[in-house]
Amino acid sequence: VRIDVLFGAHPLPAADVANRVVAVVDVLRASTTIAVALANGARNIIPFDSTEEVILRSKSFERREVRLAGERRMLPISGFDFGNSPAEFTREMVEGKTVLFSTTNGTGALVAVQGARDVVVASYVNFSAVLVLLRTALRGGTDVAILCAGRDRQFSLEDAACAGRFVRHLLRRQGGEVLLNDAARAALHLERGYGDDLARLFTDAAHGRALAEAGFEDDLTLCAQLDAYPVIPVYHDRQITKLGPERER
Amino acid sequence: VRIDVLFGAHPLPAADVANRVVAVVDVLRASTTIAVALANGARNIIPFDSTEEVILRSKSFERREVRLAGERRMLPISGFDFGNSPAEFTREMVEGKTVLFSTTNGTGALVAVQGARDVVVASYVNFSAVLVLLRTALRGGTDVAILCAGRDRQFSLEDAACAGRFVRHLLRRQGGEVLLNDAARAALHLERGYGDDLARLFTDAAHGRALAEAGFEDDLTLCAQLDAYPVIPVYHDRQITKLGPERER
Numbered sequence: 404v405r406i407d408v409l410f411g412a413h414p415l416p417a418a419d420v421a422n423r424v425v426a427v428v429d430v431l432r433a434s435t436t437i438a439v440a441l442a443n444g445a446r447n448i449i450p451f452d453s454t455e456e457v458i459l460r461s462k463s464f465e466r467r468e469v470r471l472a473g474e475r476r477m478l479p480i481s482g483f484d485f486g487n488s489p490a491e492f493t494r495e496m497v498e499g500k501t502v503l504f505s506t507t508n509g510t511g512a513l514v515a516v517q518g519a520r521d522v523v524v525a526s527y528v529n530f531s532a533v534l535v536l537l538r539t540a541l542r543g544g545t546d547v548a549i550l551c552a553g554r555d556r557q558f559s560l561e562d563a564a565c566a567g568r569f570v571r572h573l574l575r576r577q578g579g580e581v582l583l584n585d586a587a588r589a590a591l592h593l594e595r596g597y598g599d600d601l602a603r604l605f606t607d608a609a610h611g612r613a614l615a616e617a618g619f620e621d622d623l624t625l626c627a628q629l630d631a632y633p634v635i636p637v638y639h640d641r642q643i644t645k646l647g648p649e650r651e652r
Numbered sequence: 653v654r655i656d657v658l659f660g661a662h663p664l665p666a667a668d669v670a671n672r673v674v675a676v677v678d679v680l681r682a683s684t685t686i687a688v689a690l691a692n693g694a695r696n697i698i699p700f701d702s703t704e705e706v707i708l709r710s711k712s713f714e715r716r717e718v719r720l721a722g723e724r725r726m727l728p729i730s731g732f733d734f735g736n737s738p739a740e741f742t743r744e745m746v747e748g749k750t751v752l753f754s755t756t757n758g759t760g761a762l763v764a765v766q767g768a769r770d771v772v773v774a775s776y777v778n779f780s781a782v783l784v785l786l787r788t789a790l791r792g793g794t795d796v797a798i799l800c801a802g803r804d805r806q807f808s809l810e811d812a813a814c815a816g817r818f819v820r821h822l823l824r825r826q827g828g829e830v831l832l833n834d835a836a837r838a839a840l841h842l843e844r845g846y847g848d849d850l851a852r853l854f855t856d857a858a859h860g861r862a863l864a865e866a867g868f869e870d871d872l873t874l875c876a877q878l879d880a881y882p883v884i885p886v887y888h889d890r891q892i893t894k895l896g897p898e899r900e901r
Contacts (some may be wrong), residue, residue, distance in 0.1 A: 410659060412809050453816055558659050558833035585809035585858050596841040611835050 405546040408586040411512070411553025412452055412488060421518045424540040426525040426533055426569065427638070430561040431610045432487050432619075433509025434526035435626045436472075439489040440528075440647040442632035445470075445496035448643040450510035453482050457503045469616035470497060473505035477617050479569055479602050480505070488622050489528075501509045512552035513638055522547060524636035527565060527601060527626060532633040535573050536646070538600040547585075560593070567594030601627035655797040655822055657815045657835040660761070660802025669797050670767045673789035675782055675818065676887070677775040678801035679810045680859045681736050681868075682874045683775035685721075688738040690780075690894040691881035694719075697892040699759035703729050706752045719746060722754035726866050729754070730839035737871050738777075755821060761801035762887055773892060775883035776814060776850060776875060781882040783821050785895070790826055798836075809842070809857040814822025816843030850876035 428434055439608040451457050454473060457480075461469050472485040472492075472638075485496070487506050509584030517521050521540070521624055525533040534566055537547050549569055551562035551608055567590030574581060583591075597604040605611030605623045614622060658668055677683055685787030686697055690786075700706045703722060710718050721734040721741075728735030734745070736755050745784060753759055770789070774782040786796050798818055800811035816839030823830060827868050832840075846853040854872045874880075884895040 478837055554834075558832075558835040558838065560837055563834075563838055584806075585803075585812075585856075586807040588856050589838060591809065592845040593838055593841050594744055595845070607834075607837050 404541050404544060404579070405582045406570055406587050407546070407548045407584040408542070408563070408570065408590045409550045410558050410563065410586050415515050415550070416442060416490045417518050420516055420550070422520050423546045423548045424521045424523070425516050425519040425550055426523050426537060427512050427516065427550045427552060428562045428565050429506070429509030429512060430524045430565050431605070431608070431614060431624055432489060432622055432626060433552070434524050435528050436487055436489040436492060436632050437504070437524045437636050437643055438526055438529040438632040440497050440502055441643070443494040444500055445492070447503055448502040448504050448636070449501070449641065450513045450638070450643065451503065451505040452511055452514055454505050457483070457505050458471040464501060468501055470500045470502045472502050473510070475507060477614060477619065479648070488619060489625050490621060496548055501572040505610070508552045508554055512550055516550065517526050522638040524638060525549070525569065526564045527629050528632040529630070529634050529636070530565070530568065531630045532635045534569060536635050537573055538576065539568060539600055541573060541581070552598055554610045559610055561604055561611060562588050564593045564597050564604050566590040567592070570574065570594070573603050578627055595629050595637070599629070601629070653790050653793060653822040653828070654831045654833070655790070655836050656795070656797045657812070657819065657839045658797055658799045659807050659812065659835050660750055660800055660805055664764050664799070666767050669765055670860070671678050671769050671797070672771070672795045672797045673770045673786060674765050674768040674799055675772050675786060676761050676765065676799045676801060677759070677774050677811045677814050678758030679775050679814050679853070679875055681738060681871055681875060682755040682801065683773050684735055684777050685738040686753070686885050686892055687742060687775055687778040687881040687883055689741040689746050689751055690883045690885050692741055692743040692883055694741070695748055697751040697753050698890065699762045699883070699892065700752065700754040701763055703754050705764060706754050708733070709752055713750060717750055719749045719751045721751050722759070725758060726863060726868065737868060738874050739870060757801045757803055761799055765799065769771045771887040772813070773851070773887060774798070776878050778879070778883050778885070779817065780879045781884045783818060783886045785884050786818060786822060787825065790822060790830070796822065796870060801817070803859045803890070808859055810853055811861060812839050813842045813846050813853050815839040816872070819843070829892040844882065848878070850878070
């Protein structure tokens with residue numbers, strides 16, 4: 404079996420994800436926000452490339468059924484209910500709602516994945532939950548790809564380190580040979596370098612520093628809360644829902 | 653000043669290289685081959701995207717003036733004088749000659765760099781020579797970019813590790829603040845992981861393993877010979893020549 408890490412390549416080569424389980428990582432902040440929203444009872448999250456699509460789609464819902472959310476250049480979008488700060492997605496605000504969501508990097512990465520067997524949304528706050536799914540896939544002989552959304556199509560440190568954490572844990576209890584691509588090996592080295600010191604990771608990362616400078620320090624703290632929101636967000640039929648026994652409650 | 657590492661982005665954003673000194677790294681094997689050819693007295697090397705351009709251009713030279721060189725899928729191109737094995741570029745074969753050169757990754761990366769102040773070709777075999785140039789640039793206040801050619805537009809471990817070696821050495825004796833992008837930080841972590849163990853680096857790297865399997869083990873040994881070919885190959889006016897006092901001999 405293979406574990407490949409993909410560093411924000413656009414367009415994504417179809418062969419890199421075909422018939423695989425693909426984890427899309429955008430730690431700061433889209434993946435984290437999605438996990439928090441689902442953990443707090445959002446019915447589903449629909450990702451869009453553009454804000455115009457969000458607005459257009461919102462017209463097919465009753466106003467009370469939906470929440471419009473997203474950011475451009477880290478800031479909330481005019482007229483939307485939320486930005487991309489995970490702390491905004493409280494149970495009071497999202498329970499039972501459909502969240503229409505557009506962010507600069509994370510949602511675009513999701514929409515770009517075509518032909519995968521399953522697509523899950525991964526971050527530190529739901530790390531172990533997603534790990535279970537990826538491990539199950541590998542043990543069943545399904546290759547795994549971990550797609551780092553990156554920032555403006557550039558390599559981003561925090562996504563690569565999070566990918567490396569998945570690679571390390573997946574290798575640990577996996578019998579038999581596992582093939583790693585070069586990016587997976589590099590991610591492992593990064594993960595070894597930062598370990599659990601996510602505060603240092605986010606301080607070193609350009610996007611972490613930019614968020615701190617823009618006043619989003621609290622988001623960084625939340626995004627570093629390992630396993631605080633143990634959900635498995637699955638992207639299927641153009642929407643993200645929570646996998647598992649709690650799905651139907 | 654800034655040191656940015658760029659992981660094989662295509663197309664290359666012009667802002668990432670404008671007015672900078674750019675080092676193009678394709679350790680396996682184009683950058684190494686270029687250093688060896690110039691060290692062995694090649695007059696100049698002209699990189700081309702396509703083999704057709706090589707053949708067309710060769711017609712404007714006397715046959716004895718030129719050497720046609722390059723690879724596709726690691727193998728020599730039919731009708732060319734050399735492949736991309738650096739050991740082929742002996743003094744007997746290249747001294748005083750113009751080398752018309754097309755490789756899958758390295759030459760494309762060179763041709764893609766537009767608007768840089770200076771472009772140099774970097775590898776392990778001419779590491780310290782290129783380092784001097786980059787350090788001089790930084791001390792003069794010029795930003796540096798290190799472009800990892802990668803393999804088929806994918807991240808490649810050996811180029812990133814070589815870039816990390818440049819970053820580490822540049823930081824060591826640089827006064828004042830140096831800004832690093834995320835890829836530069838990741839490259840540093842990689843470099844720390846491999847250090848001088850280039851044999852292990854090439855064994856871990858997908859392209860290194862592919863070359864070994866294709867019978868090019870000796871090339872890997874040569875590509876790991878740190879500072880064995882201490883030249884500074886400069887790409888200017890669409891050709892690569894050797895910088896320095898030996899240029900005119």
